[in-house]
Amino acid sequence: MKCNVGKTDRMIRIILGTCIIAVGFYNQSWWGVVGIVPLFTAAIGWCPAYVPFGISSCETKK
Structure with missing residues (x-):
C-alpha cells in the first residue's frame, strides 16, 4: 500500500x-x-477509494 493521503x-x-x-x-x-x-x-495514510481513480493528495518529491 503506497501512501495516497497527504498532510x-x-x-x-x-x-x-x-x-x-x-x-x-x-x-x-x-x-x-x-x-x-x-x-x-x-x-x-492510505484511502482505498482513491485507488480506482488514481488520486493522491501526497506531495510529489522533485
Whole structure:
C-alpha cells in the first residue's frame, strides 16, 4: 500500500471523523461509528477509494 493521503487531507479526515463521532454520540446514533473510517484512513495514510481513480493528495518529491 503506497501512501495516497497527504498532510492536509489527513487533518481534514481527523477533524471530520471526530465531528461525525461526536454528532453520533450526541444524537445517540450508530451513525457515529462511520466516523471511524476517516480516522482510520488518516492514521494509515492510505484511502482505498482513491485507488480506482488514481488520486493522491501526497506531495510529489522533485
